[in-house]
Each structure stands twice: as structure tokens, then as C-alpha cells.
Amino acid sequence: MGKILRLSLNNIKKHKFEAVSLALLVMFCMMLLGSSLAAFPSANTIFKDMLAKTESWENFMMFSDKDYDPSYLSLLEEQERVDGTAHAELIYDMTTRYIDKDGKKQALYMGFITVEEEAKLEKPFRYDCLSDEETASLEHPIYLPFSAKHALELKAGDTFEVVCGTRVFPFTVAGFYETFFFSESALGYKMVVNQEDYNALAGVLDRYHMLAFNTKDHAKNSSQRAFDDYEKSFEEKLNRNYKDAVSMQLDYDSMEMVASLALKEILIMMIAMAVVITVCVAFMIWFRITTEIKSQLESIGVLEALGYTSRNIAFSYMLEYIIISAVGIAAGTLGCVFLTPVIFRMGEMMAGYKGNLHGYVLPVVISAVFLLIFVSVIAFIRSWAVRKYPPVMAFRKGIADHHFGRDHLPLRKTKGNAHFRLAMKETLHSIWQSIGLAACLTLAVATVITCFILFCGFGLNSGFINKVAGIELSDISMQLTDTADAEALAEELRERPEVRKVLLNCPFTNLIEFPDNNSRCYAQAFDDYKETEYINVIEGRYPENDNEMMLTKICQLLIGKNVGDTIMVKRGSNQQSFMVSGIVSSLTNGGGNAYFTNAGLKRLTPTYRPHALEIYLRDGADKEEFRKYLTDTYGRSLSDMKDETDTSGSYEERVRAAADKRIAELMAAYGVTEVEYAITSGDTVITGNNSGFQVKSFLSIPDILDTQLAESSKATAASTIIFTIISAVVVMIIIFILMSATIKKQRRQLGIMKGMGYTSHELMLQLAFRIIPATIAAVIFGTLIALLLTNSINLMIGELVVEMPFIIIADIIILLFCFGCAYFGARKIKKISVYELMSE
Amino acid sequence: MSSSVLRTEKLCKSFSNGGIQQHVIKNLDLEIDKNDLTVIMGASGSGKTTLLYTLSGMDKPTLGKVFYGDEDISGLNTDQLAMFRRKRCGFVFQSIYLLDSMTVFDNVMTGALAAQKNSKELVSKVETLLKKVGIGEELWKKYPNQLSGGECQRIGIVRAIINDPEIVFADEPTGSLNSSASTDVLDIFTGIHDNGQCIVMVTHDIKTALRGTRIIFLEDGNIVGEHRMPDYGTDDIKERREGLQAFLERMGW
Secondary structure: OHHHHHHHHHHHHHOHHHHHHHHHHHHHHHHHHHHHHHHHHHHHHHHHHHHHHHOOOOEEEEEEOOOOOOHHHHHHHHOOOEEEEEEEEEEEEOOOEEEOOOOOEEEOOEEEEEHHHHHHHOOOEEEOOOOHHHHHOOOOEEEEEHHHHHHOOOOOOOEEEEEEOOEEEEEEEEEEEEOOOOEEOOOEEEEEEOHHHHHHHHOOOOEEEEEEEEEOOOOOOHHHHHHHHHHHHHHHHOOOOHHHHEEEEEOHHHHHHHHHHHHHHHHHHHHHHHHHHHHHHHHHHHHHHHHHHHHOHHHHHHHHHOOOOHHHHHHHHHHHHHHHHHHHHHHHHHHHHHHHHHHHHHHHHHHOOOOOOOOOHHHHHHHHHHHHHHHHHHHHHHHHHHHHOOHHHHHOOOOOOOOOOOOOOOHHHOOOOHHHHHHHHHHHHOHHHHHHHHHHHHHHHHHHHHHHHHHHHHHOOOHHHHHOOOOOOOOEEEEEOOOOOHHHHHHHHHOOOOEEEEEEEEEEEEEEEEOOOOEEEEEEEEOOHHHOOOOOEEEEOOOOOOOEEEEEHHHHHHHOOOOOOEEEEEEOOEEEEEEEEEEEOOOHHHHOEEEEEHHHHHHHOOOOOOOEEEEEEOOOOOHHHHHHHHHHHHOOOHHHHOOOOOOOOOHHHHHHHHHHHHHHHHHHHHOOOOOEEEEEEOOEEEEEEHHHOOEEEEEOHHHHHHHHHHHHHHHHHHHHHHHHHHHHHHHHHHHHHHHHHHHHHOHHHHHHHHHHOOOHHHHHHHHHHHOHHHHHHHHHHHHHHHHHHHHHHHHHHOOOOOOHHHHHHHHHHHHHHHHHHHHHHOOHHHHOOHHHHHHO | OOOEEEEEEEEEEEEEEOOEEEEEEEEEEEEEEOOOEEEEEEOOOOOHHHHHHHHOOOOOOOEEEEEEOOEEOOOOOHHHHHHHHHHHEEEEOOOOOOOOOOOHHHHHHHHHHHHOOOOHHHHHHHHHHHHHOOOOHHHOOOOHHHOOHHHHHHHHHHHHHOOOOOEEEEEOOOOOOOHHHHHHHHHHHHHHHHOOOEEEEEOOOHHHHOOOOEEEEEEOOEEEEEEEOOOOOOOOHHHHHHHHHHHHHHOOO
16 A cells, blocks of 8 residues: 555655646535535524514515505404514605715615614614714714624714705714615615704605514415415405505515525525536546556556556556545645635625624535545546557557557648648547537536626626516606606707616506416506617517507517417506407516506506606706706705705795695605795785696616615625636646647657657647647537526526627637647647657 | 758757766767768667657757757747758657557558648648558558557658758667567668768667668767768668768777
8 A cells, every 4th residue: 555655645746736736626516516515504593593583574575655555454464364464654765876985976875764663673783883973962862773884884983875856865874784675786775864954854755664574384385375365354354455555575585585586596596617627637537547448558567567556557557646635636626615704704795694694614625525435436436548559558558649540631631831731630649538528628618708798797787688688777756746747858958968868667557467267467568669779689679559558588488479469467456358469578577567658558558658758868968957957947856855955045935845845745745736825925925836836757778777776796606706716727737738748648759750850839739729729619519508597597587698699708718718729739749859759 | 061950069959867967968069961861879868769759849959059040949948949840851750659549540640730721732742652662551440559660760750851951850669679670660761861861860770770871870969970881772781881980890889
């Protein structure tokens, strides 16, 4: 055993570069496999752990203050499946913005709640807070969810300014806390403020009532069944449409799925990457042992003549790779210690839950043992080939080097570059090696191209994601009051020189049902979809008549209807049939949207009329300036006016301001549509009405999308970049090992060619050319695999395919990279003189 | 007008082995005439092969200069040396060094394509030369391991002369061949020399040395003696042998 160990160690010493490279591959593999498997169990339990920690309720419903009635809570308490309820009040608004560290206004959905109300819903865990004395000295303290700390780059003591219309509310960050819901940017952050600040914000923003409940049964879908029961009772007993009344519904199962979905996707990608590297490791071991046996046949003969058995020699090879793998596994395990916390942090950022991810040791041990056994088995199977060479045959260098086969690409037919033909001859001579290399590179290319597509699709806050958002991303989306005449306003705005286009729209606020499938989705309507810029039909065409509609890809899969099919759609008690004219890609609302013409939606909802304007500005027009113009011309938005405190101006101006403030309050809180007033003061009668309040709020959907997707974009971008770098390093190592081993194996042949007058550069070029067929095959098959993989994502959201020219450019870059690595890897030829090469 | 094709000035070649310098060629001045078949002889370790590799640009001298005409090749880098070799030198090795993975024809073509572009004339030239050295068409598609040593060396010679080099260097070209094959190979060398090819050959075999017109004796990296002979075949072979043996005896052979 001692002799065999020495033999193995000696071999490692002789091939230091290959040994280190292989150990690096094993290390990467171990790091990825160990870290991902260590994190997977807690990714499965992150939601439940957080629920237990915060003692939160499991299901939530949110009703706007004007739609809420205390009977809703009583009805909920009566439900058979419900086990305990709670009621709390909070502010929630989708038009809010904040001022970032660069002084720019960024869109962000925000919720505000007081400490007392928050305590009714969950047990808060605060951390990174200012001291009690410091907090007490703050005029406007605010606590934010922990994920906001990283996403908004804040720390305790920082100023956090909330922008509501034209009003700015300055807060000081008192600390951070863990929360079970509204903990990430997609639904918005729930922030804890004091009662005074809450009241001030409530004057400007919408108040909501949150009803929370647990279910008696905790089986899968029990939450959804409880919601269904409640909806039924709601409509039967309260005689109201539940879908019209409820603003938001969060059920246990959906929240659980969303909480760890992104993290699990990344962990699965890591495992896939580890599998790719494992295949590469297997190929490299197979190739290296084959090369070593061929180049060391004489030594094998000597050892056999000295009395070593084939088993001894095979075992020495196996031991060599066990030692190399053990070093790689040890380094990889150490890497796990550093990588796992990074994964945890990424997972926490994506889930919005802090401190609930734990590493498990057993999966790391299992990964290490698996890798060691895998390497040993591969090494033993290949090295067992030595038994084919008894001493005499080994002395004669076997018959492996002898060629009796077909003469591939005879040189007499050379046209053009002789080096390329010489390289191709060698490639055909070692066809199995090329196939093995192609297989490894295919997996690496598939990883890189998939990462590239995901990076372009999700990792960049670019127009690409907007393209598949399934929502119009105008410069300014103006929500109008119920009394405003949308068409007249649109016509007026179209005359403005800054305006390029104005479209009448119904944003996703109407929930519709498909009674045949008992499923729901949000409806959107435009008069002429050809005028839209971001709603892309991937199949069929836009709806043109009032009996036509489009579905998103997800809706299509859910409902099972195709273009040309007729579908029943229900809104309230009205039910109409529509023909599916087209399929749209969409990411918003979980991909569940339906698209009608305005006339079509009116057919379904007779009282419907467009109440939003999508305003597209010309190039160079200032968005903020135009927004100010809209505010000045068409009345300040309700949210601005409700909290108007300006006391300057003449007596009449102040009276009008006070009257306008009251009108704004009535319209916002009670949905009042017509207000007229006449105030007598001495001889003066001051009259007015609510005609100036045409604007309810302004939205900038692109900004909101940017903020909502910022965290997942960052995580996706980071992980795809990391995977691409790892793939590149793996490819580089494989090619370097291949080149190094080829130079060793063909040292004599290369020396002869040098002797004939081939320069080092020409020989390096020939060696690099040799991998071209394998690389081209890998690029083609790898890209096809990547497209198939991303096609599964397309099934969900539609057209997530990067333009083919970009993929081709990426492929060319991969090809050049591989060629460059091969050329660079072959540079060892330069260092060896022709005399040395031939003297062996 | 000088007919010298190659000359050296104070040529030195040393090797470092474990920090110990081993001086193999020492201040050697040599001139090779283009009409000669120069044979370098000497005891084992006298520096014959090292001199051949240094003269042919296979290896760089440690000190001194090697001139081909007026061109000094001692300052060329490895790639420049390769370019030089492909155009101006041919090399025949003791171990033959054919490319195992290539057919007979492709072995010669590989050498040819290093310096020339493929053409019908080139293919025809390869065919002619192969036939000329007795490698018939039936062997062209065979691989080196399917041929005898003599056949392989003949292919090696064709490969060395395919680019019409100024000098052909041969390192013990018959060292690994049997007597009959050696004679065949030497006949080829004599034939190409008769056609005007300058040849520099290293050997310690008298039978091979007899084919030379100029014998140089090397000892410890220095030329210690030189012997001239007329062209092979124009003189009585017995007289040639006696003359050479007498010279070698003087050299302590």
C-alpha cells in the first residue's frame, strides 16, 4: 500500500498543473453541491419558520376603508373552517414614492401601520435599532422591514422621505423589524410609524382594514377553501360582490409558494451546475487516465515485470484521483462555509425573511462522500484497462498508437489552410476524445446561454422585461376621478406639443371570472391595441370587436382555451361569451390577465367607462414638468388636496382652499361624485364645485416595475453572472488540461513537426483548431438545450426569448473564448525546444 | 568565389545540468562547402549530434555565430528558426521520426506543406520522389508501423528534401537499420549528393563515412582533424577505406 501511495503521489507531482486544475473542478463541484443541498431543507421551511417566529396569522384580506363594513369580520368569525380572526387598520398605497440617496424619486408600494395595530397581526422582532433614548428624541421615527435595509440601502438614523403626490413626509429610520407579510418590494413594504404620523399619512393616503384568520384544517388548499366559503357567504348573506369589495387577498399556500420560489430556483440551478461540473470531472479523469496509460506503457511494463499486478497499478491511478478529489472536496467544503451564508443572504433578500435559513451538515457530508465514490469508480473503471497490457506488450507500447484505420482527410487534397486540415486530421483520429469534450462543453454552453437569456430577461432592468410585462408602460399613467370625462381630457391632452399619444385605459382593477373553470383574472381594456407599445401578441391578433378578448399564456394554460375558441366570462352577475382572438405574454398579476376592448368590457360591466389615461411624451419632454402642468391645469390630485395646510393668500383664496380640501376628503373617503357649494361671507358669495378634481393619482408603472423587480433582478443578475463565470472557468480548466495532456501525449509528433519547420505559433494554432468541431457542436447543442430550457419559462410568461442575433453573438463569443483558451493552453509548446521535444 | 554554404564563428554550446555547466561545443570554427557530403565523426559524447542540431537551427548556440551565406541565424528566435529550417534545411533522424498517425504520403506532404502551398506540382513532386527512392504507390496509403525500417528511412529522406533545402542534415541515418537497408539508404544519399545536394551527416559507422567527401573528426567539442576524399564511386573503394581508416587511426579511433 505504501508503495502504491508513493507511486500515486509521484504521479501527482509529475502532473502538478493537471492535478491542481482537477482539484479546482472538484472544489467548484463540492462548493455548489454542498452549499445548495445544505440550504435546501431550510428553503423548504423558511415560510413555516417565519410564521412560527412572528406568530402571525396565516391568511389576510384587505378592504378599503370606504368599502369596509364591520359585518365582514362577524361573517368571517362565523365561518366553519376559520379558527380565530383579527382586525387591524393600516394605510396602503400604490402611488407612493420615496427619495433615494441620489435624491431621485423612486416608486414603491407602501403600507403604514401603528405599533398597536401591528401587534394585532404579528409579533414584531426589531433589530439594528437606535437606542430608546435616540428613538424617543426623533420627531418622525419609522421602522422598516429588514429587506428594505438592503434594497433601499438604509441604516438606522438615515432620513427616509415618503412622497405622496406633491407632499413629502420626512421620517428618520429608527430601526428594522422582521415581518411575515408586506416584507418585500413586490407587494410593498409595511412600515411602522407612530400614531401622529399615521394620522398625517391617513389624510393623504388610503386607509384599509385588514382581516386576518387561521384555518382549523392545515391540509393543502384549506386556506383557499376557506376563502371560497367566505366569498360564497359574503355574496349570499351580505348581498355584495366579494371580488368588488376586497382589495387584496393573501392566502397561506400562495404565500408559502412565493416565499421560497426564487431561492429554490437558484438552488436548483446550482445543483444543475454541479452536475455539469461532475460530468466534466468524469470526462477529464477518463481522458487523463487514457493518456497516462498510453504514455506510460513502458513504465507499466516495467512495473508488471517487477511483480506489480494490474490491480496494483490500476489502484495506484485510482488512489491518485482519490487524493486529488479529497483535496478538492476539502477545499470545496471550506468554500461551502463561505458560500452558504451568501446563499442565505440572497434567499433572505428574496423571501424578505431574515434569520430563518440554517445550514445542514449532513447534505454536505453526503455530497463529499458521493463525489469521492464517483471519482473513485470512474478512475477505477478506466484504469482497469491496464490489465489488457501484459509486460511484453507494454514494453512494445501496445498497439494503441498504431494506426491501421482509414486515412482521414488526405493532405494531397488540401485546399486553403494546411494547418486547419492537419488539425482536422488529428481531430478525426481522436474522435472519442472530441465527442467527450463536445459533451462537456455542451453542458457548459447550455448553462452559459441559459444564464445569458435569464440575465437579459430578468437580470436587467431593461426594456426586455417591460416587453413581457403585459402592461402598458406609458410615461405617465393618470388615474381619473369618477366624475372626470376621460375622452374629453384625452382629446385636450393630445393637442399638447409634449404629448406623443394618449390612450384611454382601464387598469387592472376589474376582477373577472371564468365560470367554466372556476378561475379568475384581472381585466384590462384599450380601444385600439395597435396603438399600444408594450402589449405583445405572441399568437393570434388583438381584439377588435366587443365580443373578442385576449388571454395571457398562463390563463390559456389554466383555462385550456386556444385562439378561436369561445369562452364564458362573468363579472358580478353578468355573464357573456367572448372569442379568444390572441395570446399575450405577461408577467404582471402572476401572469393572470385578460384583455378586452373598452366596448367589450362595457358589455361585461355596463357601468364601466375608462378611468385612466396613458400619456406618452415625445423625446426630450420632461416628465416631472409635464406632471406639474397636469396638476396645475386639471386640478391637484385628491391625495395632494386632502392634506392641504397652506394658509397664505387672500381671505377668498383661503376659503376656496378650505372648501377644496373638504371636497377632496368627501371624494376620497366616501366616493362622492357631485359637490357644489356656496359660502356667504358678508356681501360676498363664494361658489364652487368639484369639477377641478379630475385627477385621482399619478402612476409611473415603469418606475414601479423597476422597484418591484430590483431585488429579484439583482439576485438573478448576480447568480447568472456567477454561474457564467464558473462555467467559463470550468471550460477553461477542461481545455487547459486537454491541451496540456495532448502536448504530453504528442510531444514526439509535435517535436517532429517543429523540426520540419512548423513554428510554435502554427502548432498552437493547429492544437486550437482541433477543438473547433467539438466546440461548434457544443455551441449548437448547448444553445438548443438552453432554448428548450427557457421554453419552459416561455410556457408561463410568453415570449422570454432573447433575439436570435444576440444568442448568435454570445455563441460566437463562447467559440472565440474556447479557441482562445486552447491557443493559450497550447503555449507550453513554446517553452520546449525541438531537440527536447524529440528526445523525449 | 566561395562555394561555402554554412560557416560558424567561435560556436559554443553548453548545457546546464543541476547547476553544472557542461560545455559540449567549444569555440568551433567550421565552413561547409555546398559541393561536399560532409561527415562528422567522433566518439560518443564528443558533441556530434549537438553540433548538427546547432548547425541546422534546431537548437540555438550558447555563444558564437552560425552563418548561412551572410545571414547569421544565431540571433533568431525559435519561430524565426522554424521558418528558416522549413525553407533552407532538411533533416534525417536516426530514429526516423515519421508521424505515426499519418500515411506515408501524408508524412511527406506534412513536411512539404510547412513551406509550400498545396498544388498539383507539389503532389506530383512527392509522387516522383517517393518512386525515386523505391516507395511504390502501393505503400503510399500505409502507416509507418506497417513498413520496414529501411522503407521508413527512405520516406524520411524524401521528407527532408521535398522543399529543396540548401543543406540536408542527417543524424546517424543508418543507425537503426540492417545492413541491406543501410546500403539502400546510403545509395540514396550518394545519389542526391551527386545531383548537387549539400549534405552534412553524423555517423560513427565507417561504411557510412565512406560515402563522404569530407570527414571531420570531433573530440570534446573541437575539430581535431579533417580528411578529404574524392566523390564516391570515382575512386577505388579499397583505397578510400584505407585512407579513411588511416585518418581515423591518427585520430585515435
